[in-house]
Amino acid sequence: MTINDINFKDKKALVRVDFNVPLDDNLNVTDTTRIEAAKDTIIHVLENDGAVILMSHLGRPKNKENEFSLKHVVEKASDILGVQVKFAEDCVGQSAIQAAQDLQSGEVLLLENLRYHDEEKAGDSAFAKALSQLGDVYINDAFGTAHRAHASTAIIAQFFEEKCFGFLMNREIENLNKVLETPERPLLAILGGAKVSSKITVIENILQKVDHLIIAGGMAYTFIKAQGGKIGNSLVEDDKQELALEILKKAQEHNTQIHLPVDVLMADDFSETANRKEAAIDQIPDGWMGLDIGEKTQQQFHDLIQQAQTILWNGPAGVFEMQAFAQGTKALGDAIAVATKNGAFSLVGGGDSVAAVKQFGYADKVSYVSTGGGAMLELLEGKTLPGIAAIVD
Numbered sequence: 001m002t003i004n005d006i007n008f009k010d011k012k013a014l015v016r017v018d019f020n021v022p023l024d025d026n027l028n029v030t031d032t033t034r035i036e037a038a039k040d041t042i043i044h045v046l047e048n049d050g051a052v053i054l055m056s057h058l059g060r061p062k063n064k065e066n067e068f069s070l071k072h073v074v075e076k077a078s079d080i081l082g083v084q085v086k087f088a089e090d091c092v093g094q095s096a097i098q099a100a101q102d103l104q105s106g107e108v109l110l111l112e113n114l115r116y117h118d119e120e121k122a123g124d125s126a127f128a129k130a131l132s133q134l135g136d137v138y139i140n141d142a143f144g145t146a147h148r149a150h151a152s153t154a155i156i157a158q159f160f161e162e163k164c165f166g167f168l169m170n171r172e173i174e175n176l177n178k179v180l181e182t183p184e185r186p187l188l189a190i191l192g193g194a195k196v197s198s199k200i201t202v203i204e205n206i207l208q209k210v211d212h213l214i215i216a217g218g219m220a221y222t223f224i225k226a227q228g229g230k231i232g233n234s235l236v237e238d239d240k241q242e243l244a245l246e247i248l249k250k251a252q253e254h255n256t257q258i259h260l261p262v263d264v265l266m267a268d269d270f271s272e273t274a275n276r277k278e279a280a281i282d283q284i285p286d287g288w289m290g291l292d293i294g295e296k297t298q299q300q301f302h303d304l305i306q307q308a309q310t311i312l313w314n315g316p317a318g319v320f321e322m323q324a325f326a327q328g329t330k331a332l333g334d335a336i337a338v339a340t341k342n343g344a345f346s347l348v349g350g351g352d353s354v355a356a357v358k359q360f361g362y363a364d365k366v367s368y369v370s371t372g373g374g375a376m377l378e379l380l381e382g383k384t385l386p387g388i389a390a391i392v393d
């Protein structure tokens with residue numbers, strides 16, 4: 001059953017969205033991407049004479065702290081949707097039931113943070129049932145939370161006859177499939193970021209599928225050291241060196257070419273004002289650390305990216321949060337933008353990678369930017385996401 005098969009007339013659609021958006025110190029929303037991404041699903045229900053009840057979590061509250069209240073999101077959501085969004089002080093109980101009952105077709109109601117109740121994360125069945133009684137149809141459009149087996153994502157679906165994914169969820173799955181299932185080749189994956197250990201399953205799963213794999217960022221030094229290189233004080237996970245060698249060997253078996261940086265921009269301190277120098281990647285002296293890829297590497301990666309037909313990017317090439325070490329990540333973004341303009345399909349995902357792409361102005365120059373961090377990584381690891389399985393099953 002897809003969203004287009006459902007008749008929403010005079011029905012209330014209970015829509016799980018991921019409105020887990022960043023707020024500043026004054027509790028204003030600073031990035032509206034996830035709200036905008038859910039818009040077409042919400043508008044579809046309204047245009048088909050239904051009403052929408054939105055449910056989401058915000059942050060990781062412990063004790064119903066005000067800073068995690070979804071009331072801070074109401075104004076931005078109203079602006080984006082072009083409809084005044086109503087708000088229920090709780091997601092279950094009398095206030096929620098009354099607000100849902102009063103809701104008319106064409107109206108939108110946002111429920112208070114699901115995680116104000118421990119039952120949400122516990123995947124509590126009675127809580128899921130109570131939520132389900134607010135609506136007639138269930139739509140899951142919360143891709144960013146699809147890797148969580150929570151009440152509103154994985155448990156609630158069983159209480160509905162009519163249930164489906166929203167448009168965002170469909171888009172995310174479709175675009176990921178363009179990379180993982182039916183890529184135009186050559187397929188290139190670029191993995192960066194800080195730790196090998198947090199992405200090891202991604203590397204292992206990706207290795208079997210891609211033609212080329214670039215390993216950049218802080219992750220690269222564990223591979224360089226494992227091969228006998230001198231990495232000075234660069235980030236390293238010594239207990240993962242053996243694994244790094246195994247990965248290099250496996251890549252050969254799969255005929256996958258792994259590309260590591262050949263040079264590095266190093267610094268004598270982890271700070272914006274540190275002294276900086278370029279060096280060969282395996283010749284970093286003690287007291288220095290690699291914080292970005294060097295110019296030669298940027299050029300090599302640029303050329304490699306131009307040869308790819310499908311490009312997946314997760315994880316920055318350096319400490320891009322500091323301007324002094326942002327150049328390598330910018331160069332990757334630039335190269336991917338050029339390749340995309342020339343016809344390649346490019347997908348970017350991961351919290352920090354997406355932040356970098358937006359910060360440097362490449363969000364509109366790649367084919368698809370995922371709204372999921374952890375969710376996208378788990379899909380890349382080859383896992384089935386509970387939020388997806390609950391609808392498909």
Ligand SMILES: Nc1ncnc2c1ncn2[C@@H]1O[C@H](COP(=O)(O)OP(=O)(O)O)[C@@H](O)[C@H]1O
Pocket residue numbers: 192193194195198216217218219235290291292314315316317318319320321349350351352353354373
């Ligand atoms: N050479 C490096 N040394 C230390 N940290 C690095 C290095 N390169 C990148 N990083 C850091 O990695 C972090 C991002 O990693 P990660 O969370 O794995 O990315 P993503 O969220 O895109 O999956 C950034 O904070 C960045 O500063």
Ligand SMILES: O=C(OP(=O)(O)O)[C@H](O)COP(=O)(O)O
Pocket residue numbers: 018020059060144145148351371372373374375
């Ligand atoms: O922002 C989210 O995850 P992400 O930062 O990995 O994309 C989701 O809303 C999930 O939140 P959670 O990691 O608190 O379960």
